[in-house]
Amino acid sequence: MVEVVRASVSLISKQWSNAMSLFHEKFSALPNLISTHGVESSSEDEFLSLLFGTRTSPALHHFLASSLGEAGLKRIAKAVDSAGRDIRGIITEHLQPAVEIISFRLAELRGLSRWRSRFQTIGLDGNLIDGVTESIGMLVVQVERFSRVAATVVYLFQNFFAWVLKSVRILLNEPTDQVPAANSELVVIFLKFLLDKDPIKQLLEADERIECDMDTARHVEQLVVFGGFTDTQFLEKSLVNQFNELEDSLKEAFLMPFTAISSQIQCQGLLPLYPVTSSATLSSSCSPTSISFYKDEDSSHEESSYSLTDYVCLKIPDGSLNKVNCIGVIKGSGNCCTTLSMMSLSGFLLHIPDGYECVDLSLYKDNQVVLLLSETSCSDSPGKSWMVMLQIENFSFMPLSGTFPANIYSLQKLVALDLQLDTDYGKVRSIPHTVSTPFAVSASRGVACVFSSRRHALVYILDEDEEAEGDETSDME
Template sequence: MQHDGEAEARGRNFTLHLDKALPCPIDKAVWNPEKDLLAMVTKDQQLIMHRFNWQRLWAVSPEVRVTSLCWRPDGKALAVGHEDGTISLHDVENGNIIRQTVTHHCPVECLAWVEEKEMAQTAADDLFVYEDRTPRFFPPPPKSPAMPGAAPAFDISGAVGSMEDPNSPMDAKTALKASHQQINILCSGDRNGTICLNIFGVFLIGRVDVSELDISTCKHEKDATKDSSYRLHDPFILKVSLSENLHHLSVLCTGKLVSSHFEERKTNQEAAYGVFSLKINTALIGCRSKELHQVALQVSSIEELLEVLQVSMNVMQKVWSDAHTSFREKFKGLSQLLREHGSHANPQEECLSLLSCGLASSGLHQFLAVSLGEGGLKRLSKTMDAALRELHVVIAEHLQPVAEILAFRVGELRGISRWKARLRSIGLDEKLVDQAMENSGMVLIQIERLLRVIADKVAQYRMFFIWLTKTLRQLNNENSPSNDQLPAINSEAVAIFLKTQFEHDILGPHLASVTNDTVWIDMNLGDKETLEELALMGGFVNSEFLHNSLNQQISQLFLSCQHAFSMPSKVVSQQLHFEDILFLRHLHQPNVLNLYVPVSLACYEDKEKLVSGEVCRYVCFQIPEKTSEECMFIVITREYWKKPSAPTENTYREAIALSIGAGLSCIDLSLYKEKQLVLLGQTVSCAQAWLMIMPIDKLPYKNITGVFPFDGPDLLNVCLSEVRYLIAPSWRAISMMFLSDYFFGMGDLQGAVFSISLNDGRARILPYADVVPPLAVSASRGLACVFGAQRRVLLYDLEEDEDVEDTEMD
């Protein structure tokens, strides 16, 4: 196919660093943007991390199937989309889950994480400067306590070595917060056409349902008619990308474009089903990025603190439930012994009788002396004492400090919400934040009450067990000197314990989980007066909340925060609207679940046009599949639009169709840095596989907006017809009755088809012919990873060639 000299030259392109066997085929792969790390998902659903030298760092097996991968811009966290709509953030060091969110209701098909590029500050921006004052008044918030009986997770990074400074004390969540200095947004698209925008990957700030977008063909609303609006049915998101200025969201998706009034017409129209490129206006996010950044900082911290509160409550409930169950089980044997000895009294009455007259029945005597014994009594006493002390430690070291920091942060958020001129436009409602602030204060009072309850319980249980110990020794006629070392017995306190707490769990309702059955906490007169005084001092109108359990109060705090934090997403989502659409390729197979569509999307700053403030977006896709009747094309569209700071707004689009040389087919593709395209392909006979990189910025693009009799790129009828004629004039026309009046010849654009071969770029013939997607390319590190069907992996350096020194010497 080529001369020997050309083939030999190709053999030196791209240095081969690695050729290894794989234990399992790879389903997805993505390079870390900052480090030589490759995250992969195998066909058997293992999430693994490899170094450049193919050393495995860690491997985890997610419970739910992984459907997408994406790195945070700083490379310190990996976003993983799952089949159930969950997105989990994994620590790069060990694969542990840092945070987990559920923003979708179906499989997450694509992820893209972008960080806002620093722009020149204006005078208005300088006014909105907020300093996080929490570190001034509080130490770092404590972590969640460990669940009793749970073994600590094994950190595999300790076995293979850390990728960061080993002397650094920064943990995963601290590293996560360190990335919050600049606003970054995780974009996710799912199988049902929903796109979610999450600041820092955790705070939902915008949601777009592509099927609900009104796609207008008229540039001006006054020109719009009933027939000029369309909807995209059954959308399936393939790729998403947010511009670095956060003003434009680019979406590649499949779907069926029909008239919005299709249902009213009741006509059998054939709609256009295929791949579409959408541009959604997200200017509100870009213009209000500073305000959203500050709100997201507080909200993400508050949500993390709420998580610590809930985990702390779960730990306390577990600790007390285990201890109290042991106590109940021990004294359950006393009831059976009393019945065996013919007594109809219950254990509480027997104990009160022993306290009042000092005489024990035969059943109670046998239980204390034989069944329980002094050793068993000591063990039970230590169990209850240790549990109550553990509850106190969890409250003092976790629950109370976190609740105080949370109340302060909600107060800071309330202060921000009062700047209505800047914050109302993004939906931060002062009244809703006020409600969250009041609930956080109620939680603090409930925690203070729980501390009092636990302190009383400690004293009462200790007095009860001291009394039982002395009684047992007297029943056994033991007058050892150690009896004098025991504290004096308060008979009144023991009697109160036996009447109120021996058979009733007073502490349990305070820690009970929130269920449909409302827990009503009774209070004695003294506690009620004290707590009501605290409530009045805190500014609460009434003290009815004191009858709730602490878990109920935390649940109310969670709901009020959730309501307040969801408003920005609702307000911002309503202002994200359709801006432009382009029909990319027709699909003969409506079901895309098992169809791999090679597409790539990237945005570049145009260095030659920085003066005019233009940004260039490239979209590259393959069309259609190779058949005997049709040619294979790689279509590239590029679109320029001015930045918001530009004096005028102007958008124009160009396109070119690359016809791959005879005997070649494309397997996968990826846009590369500096406007280059990486292609992975095979010969038609599958005898050889090849890898090629070629520049695409100097290709003879054709303008596909200015040649039409309609003004503007947002004319849907133009977009639907232009690419069909551009790519293949002989392609079967798509019959669309509602657009038939606009179809016209595109002869001027037929010259946009440009033939390419392996001579048009740097290419290399690969040692294995059975290459398969995905093609993993690292633009920041200049690496390409190619996978073979026979479980092989090839790692190439795209920036260096083999035998360069020898060639220069020759």
């Protein structure tokens, strides 16, 4: 989530910088024209004179009619409007949710660190965690402030461009009935505070200090009495500065040596699945994994006497265990970790057909596993994908013998079975799109949600036949 915040802020800065570069490139010609005509005034004074109808100087007339023109003005307005929409989308879809998730998770961690009756102590310094919690709270406030400032600035730009467009058409004796009406008071505010200043850029710079009036600072100091924060200078910090402080406080809190670990948090055993080398391919990969528990067939139907067996389904990274394009299913790992013995372990490997890759996977009810496969064809035509529902009981589990830690990676001894999409291994469904993670499966509802590369969500009813595909699939933006 921290990386999402960093990438979002970087993208916002890039989008706004591009729009402002175009704006300043065009409007920087006005001061030069004023100087050329020998007039001692500023761009703000010239626009205010035009707004209040006192005069239109030759320099401003030349700028609006020739240097800028209606086409140039519309181009700038379109760039600023597009940047505003992109920024609003990044904030609502990425930046704000990521900050809220970080805040929620840190609050949970803070609560666990204080729940001494259950966890005693988890080795985190209370004062440092309090500092992290306050930093993320201030970042939530900064994101909300930035969202409001960005919306206000973009609206003021739109109002200013509408007024300038009307002025250009009046100077060129063209009709103005199709031009949106502009608010003169907002034009004055724009000329006073935005023509030569950039509040959005200020909030996106790390070394920028935001000016705060005395009344606001006094109100903030009064709010400290109610608790929740101690930093009364946070309004003087930019969004990037606040984010950097959060990163520093996170590093300080989590790099603190663990002096005591709760006895309630224990690791009774380890089940190594596959080796991870230092190569960039394996170290940066994220292998899909799913864990679930199923009721044993021979167990009693009484709820109090259920016997459960754990299953682990995972995709083995290419190159690890000398396997390529394989998935593995293991059962009985819970007993293994308890007794440090691998006698109860068993599993099998499945080789995905050539030309396909396993995008994601999930265990499902009734000892089933659902695979999401996508074509790996390099052609320009849109690829297809497949959702395969396999019955685990149709495969032979081979025992994984050996005693821990000898023969650590026992999966390496298994021979991978070839998965055939046209056999009776299970139900196969065709998806006419390339798909991406995440792959969500709900056993209680009996549905699976697949995300296509076109940013559509495809919802499938898993327990029905494919003939009803028109009724079971919904396509949503």
